Amino acid sequence: MLLYALRRLIYLVPVAFGVSLLVFALVHLAPGDPISAIVPPDAPKEVVDKLKEYYGFDQPLPVQYLRWLGVTLTGDLGTSIGTGRSVAAEVGSAFGNTIILAISATLFAFTLAVILGTSAAYAKSRIVDRLVTMISLIGVSVPHFWLAIVLVIIFAVELGVLPPMGMGPENSTGWTFDRAHLAHMVLPTIALSVIPLGVVTRTVRSTVKETLSMEFVTALQAKGMRDSRILFHVLKNAAPTCLAVMGLQAGNLIGGSILIETVFAWPGTGFLLNSAIFRRDLPILQGTTLVLAGFFMLLNLTVDIIQTMVDPRIKRG
Amino acid sequence: MALQSPSLDIGGAVLVKPTPTSAGRGYWQSVGRRLRRDPVTLVCAAILILLVLASMASPWLGMADPYKTSMLRRLYPLGSPNHWLGTDELGRDMFARLIYGGRLSLFMGVTPVVFALMIGGSLGILAGFVGGKTNMAIMRVMDVFYAFPSVLLAISLSGAMGAGTENTLLSLTLVFIPPICRVSESVTTQVRGFDFVDAAKASGASAFTIVRVHVLGNVLGPILVYATSLISVAIILAAGLSFLGLGVKPPEPEWGLMLNTLRQAIYVNPVLAALPGVMIFITSICFNLMSDGLRAAMDVKA
Numbered sequence: 010m011l012l013y014a015l016r017r018l019i020y021l022v023p024v025a026f027g028v029s030l031l032v033f034a035l036v037h038l039a040p041g042d043p044i045s046a047i048v049p050p051d052a053p054k055e056v057v058d059k060l061k062e063y064y065g066f067d068q069p070l071p072v073q074y075l076r077w078l079g080v081t082l083t084g085d086l087g088t089s090i091g092t093g094r095s096v097a098a099e100v101g102s103a104f105g106n107t108i109i110l111a112i113s114a115t116l117f118a119f120t121l122a123v124i125l126g127t128s129a130a131y132a133k134s135r136i137v138d139r140l141v142t143m144i145s146l147i148g149v150s151v152p153h154f155w156l157a158i159v160l161v162i163i164f165a166v167e168l169g170v171l172p173p174m175g176m177g178p179e180n181s182t183g184w185t186f187d188r189a190h191l192a193h194m195v196l197p198t199i200a201l202s203v204i205p206l207g208v209v210t211r212t213v214r215s216t217v218k219e220t221l222s223m224e225f226v227t228a229l230q231a232k233g234m235r236d237s238r239i240l241f242h243v244l245k246n247a248a249p250t251c252l253a254v255m256g257l258q259a260g261n262l263i264g265g266s267i268l269i270e271t272v273f274a275w276p277g278t279g280f281l282l283n284s285a286i287f288r289r290d291l292p293i294l295q296g297t298t299l300v301l302a303g304f305f306m307l308l309n310l311t312v313d314i315i316q317t318m319v320d321p322r323i324k325r326g
Numbered sequence: 327m328a329l330q331s332p333s334l335d336i337g338g339a340v341l342v343k344p345t346p347t348s349a350g351r352g353y354w355q356s357v358g359r360r361l362r363r364d365p366v367t368l369v370c371a372a373i374l375i376l377l378v379l380a381s382m383a384s385p386w387l388g389m390a391d392p393y394k395t396s397m398l399r400r401l402y403p404l405g406s407p408n409h410w411l412g413t414d415e416l417g418r419d420m421f422a423r424l425i426y427g428g429r430l431s432l433f434m435g436v437t438p439v440v441f442a443l444m445i446g447g448s449l450g451i452l453a454g455f456v457g458g459k460t461n462m463a464i465m466r467v468m469d470v471f472y473a474f475p476s477v478l479l480a481i482s483l484s485g486a487m488g489a490g491t492e493n494t495l496l497s498l499t500l501v502f503i504p505p506i507c508r509v510s511e512s513v514t515t516q517v518r519g520f521d522f523v524d525a526a527k528a529s530g531a532s533a534f535t536i537v538r539v540h541v542l543g544n545v546l547g548p549i550l551v552y553a554t555s556l557i558s559v560a561i562i563l564a565a566g567l568s569f570l571g572l573g574v575k576p577p578e579p580e581w582g583l584m585l586n587t588l589r590q591a592i593y594v595n596p597v598l599a600a601l602p603g604v605m606i607f608i609t610s611i612c613f614n615l616m617s618d619g620l621r622a623a624m625d626v627k628a
Binding site: 040272 | 478593607
């Protein structure tokens with residue numbers, strides 16, 4: 010088991026190297042050079058050259074990359090061109106806020122998806138099955154940023170029962186466990202959870218249905234086992250497939266969060282990324298992308314390992 | 327037991343299994359027959375065709391000018407005389423803008439998938455058929471792209487390159503190449519293992535002939551079905567980029583961008599502010615249902 014985990018981790022090294030190349034290339038995809046984006050067009054050439062030298066943009070690309078990689082590996086993501094603060098600090102505080110939202114949306118989506126999917130698979134009546142299928146179809150088809158706006162319109166503008174934006178009272182940027190902060194979380198959580206809800210409900214429904222048709226279920230029934238006990242066995246068998254899909258969805262939630270955070274002005278990485286793009290703050294863009302991709306890779310690795318642990322049938326070479 | 331996880335986040339889980347049948351004319355005829363008997367697919371196809379035709383023919387439909395602003399007629403509610411869907415924040419006719427908006431929104435959703443299908447499909451079939459080091463090289467590069475949540479990849483690429491239709495198309499194409507490539511590779515690898523490929527090799531068929539006759543016929547269906555399931559994702563993503571201000575630039579009518587600029591109106595005219603999203607929703611749901619219908623029609627062993 011440990012060996013498998015280790016091997017997967019080693020396999021991640023070349024991928025991480027590729028990711029770092031891609032993230033580094035982001036800055037150079039930008040039209041013009043990264044400096045001309047932040048200085049006024051009539052800035053004297055000496056100033057521009059000084060700045061280029063300061064940020065290291067005067068070096069050849071491979072040198073720049075190695076330098077950047079070396080510095081990045083020590084945990085230093087550079088300085089924000091816009092605010093002059095350390096990128097690591099900015100991304101760090103925003104990342105925490107994104108994670109809070111992601112965890113809440115993940116819990117909400119997965120709990121609901123397991124309940125809906127299982128009941129659809131068990132349903133004798135076609136209406137329940139149809140209804141659940143429709144919910145999952147809506148989940149995968151709805152533009153979630155639009156749903157966010159609709160939720161704001163209904164619950165904040167028309168009914169006035171929930172706050173329309175922000176993470177807490179008075180532009181709070183640090184999350185605490187209290188009523189006001191929880192109220193601010195409700196709408197973003199729902200908006201963020203629709204996609205995973207749709208995808209996972211689909212998976213749970215089809216996997217549980219497939220498991221129910223297996224012979225061991227008939228055997229357990231013939232043996233006279235209680236239905237609730239059988240359900241336990243069915244879920245245990247359906248778990249690995251569902252876990253794999255859930256893991257991927259949890260990771261993608263971080264990406265989908267960018268749009269939701271923008272709608273709700275939630276001070277997370279998505280909001281940071283979006284504002285960095287408009288200030289042409291490339292170090293922040295780079296740093297945020299790198300941190301999120303790194304997190305996504307580790308999450309996928311973890312899901313993979315957990316999956317191998319819960320399902321002894323999977324033997325990976 | 328190889329577990330295949332869904333290849334793209336936003337779309338549903340798509341597991342493609344190759345159909346080891348001769349995909350001759352009879353096969354496609356039966357697919358067409360099954361599709362014609364599927365009412366859901368037919369209705370969705372009708373809605374989409376209507377949307378495409380209306381948006382293409384929009385200049386000749388006698389609608390109001392979607393670019394003509396008016397300071398006096400801003401944010402008219404639904405059902406106003408001459409503007410039955412109201413007017414937007416600059417006084418432009420909403421109905422005209424929603425119909426015109428279909429041009430860019432549909433174009434920006436479908437084009438990246440088509441490009442990605444051509445590039446990713448070729449790469450995947452190449453990797454799957456040749457195998458060995460070529461496979462390694464191609465698939466490891468794809469793994470790098472897989473290390474990003476696709477929305478993040480699209481936004482970071484567009485953010486770095488700057489707003490604009492071409493850049494959006496480019497970044498979305500890049501986002502969709504890896505999943506299509508992965509699916510193509512896995513189906514091709516499976517098909518390559520079938521006996522008829524060995525038989526063809528033994529009878530002296532060239533690699534090109536084998537790919538053209540035996541591989542393509544078997545893998546094209548599953549790849550195509552998978553690609554259609556990505557269109558709805560692409561439409562939402564493209565609209566999302568425009569919504570963030572990273573896609574189409576104003577004053578072009580485009581659903582995502584309209585949602586963005588109308589956000590300031592949610593207190594004044596909330597229903598109006600939500601309208602462009604309804605269009606995105608309808609389009610994406612139709613593409614999803616059509617893709618489901620196509621999969622059902624094609625996956626059945628003939």
